[in-house]
Amino acid sequence: MSNAVDIRRLEAVSEEPVSRQERKQRTRQALLDTALDLLADRPFATLSLREVAKGAGIVPTAFYRHFASMEELGVALVEEATRTLRGMMRSARTDPDTYQGMISASVATVHQFVRAHEDHFRFLTRERYGGGPLARSIAVELRMFSGDLAIDLARFAPLRAWSTEDLHMLADLIVSAMITTTVELLEARPGEDTKITGTAEKRLRLILLGIPHWKSA
């Protein structure tokens, strides 16, 4: 659980001199980590400044040395999580080999990233639809994600003739299918992963099957 803090506190043991900047940055990260921990089973709006501060091992008033408000902490969290998201996008960009190869590679990438950064993805999927100010900035980020995907898709031979509008429609459809998969993975009990990724691949295959027969009207 929230033991990240205690580990961090051990830095006194290692003999390397820690600059003030480094110390500050570590506390800041401890705040972010604590918040992410607490977010495992609650929406962001229910976090209190005091409990985040306590979890990070500082007194409530010291919180303000790092963020002007909880909302600002939330924005930083969105940035951290979307960095992971962009990393995933970068990993998934692969040479258009076969349809099937591309599908299973993409699903595998999503699977791997979700499992390696569960808290980031949980945060993003939770707060995306949660209302509040974070939802808006996450929506912007997801739109960029979808836009990038549309650009990638445009390079595929069967899609070269598609209008940008249709490409965005397709990209949105793929993204929302992937979000569904992400949520399923986050809610899965152990051992259900292969079933979920299998269904995810089927969904993508079905979508891509329609592409050759598409007429925009």
Added chain:
Amino acid sequence: MSNAVDIRRLEAVSEEPVSRQERKQRTRQALLDTALDLLADRPFATLSLREVAKGAGIVPTAFYRHFASMEELGVALVEEATRTLRGMMRSARTDPDTYQGMISASVATVHQFVRAHEDHFRFLTRERYGGGPLARSIAVELRMFSGDLAIDLARFAPLRAWSTEDLHMLADLIVSAMITTTVELLEARPGEDTKITGTAEKRLRLILLGIPHWKSA
């Protein structure tokens, strides 16, 4: 805004004698309506018992005459909202005419129901991924919804040979596309509706285009 209460309070004007049961049921409904109002821009977990009670025109302690806790109020809200959802499902069940007719009719039904019950759909989409105990019961309800859709789909000629597993995969895909559309409608600025429903129809068309060429794996 939250004037539902005041309207309700006018019942004293109408001369019909109101039984005690009726009065109680009205207050209960006022609590639900107030909560739904407050949920317009905040997650459920941030609602306080006191403000819901105040909005319904009763003192905080009287809240307990109707619900044992806010969570129980939330469960009642899920029931109310899913009643709307089932109503939509019933309306959308139409004779399998043409593909295109079925698609535009379904999208039109979703559009109409979302606009007529924005607060219910906002509540469902927000809390579905919001964590907490409500998310689970909403997930159960959505799975039933998806299951019903799978059964309906099985009646279509091109889908008669499909395995139940594949039918569920297809139903889930359609449901998540529809949820995306719902969220888009709820976030839309006035005038964007036709663009959104247009895209929604395209998404469904693309999905259905793949069906004739499907081979299970």
Added chain:
DNA sequence: GATTACAGTGAACGACTGTACACTGAATAG
């Protein structure tokens, strides 16, 4: 070596939270 900058401290505040308890008054039951 003296001075400054600043991350973290600790007490105090007013506002708000859920809930316990004893109550009132009117619709209902006998």
Added chain:
DNA sequence: CTATTCAGTGTACAGTCGTTCACTGTAATC
């Protein structure tokens, strides 16, 4: 007509909340 039921009242209490303010001790600067 009397007794009971029960939705709603009002007070009170112990917690938690965000934020204020004056402070301390040490790393960084001159």
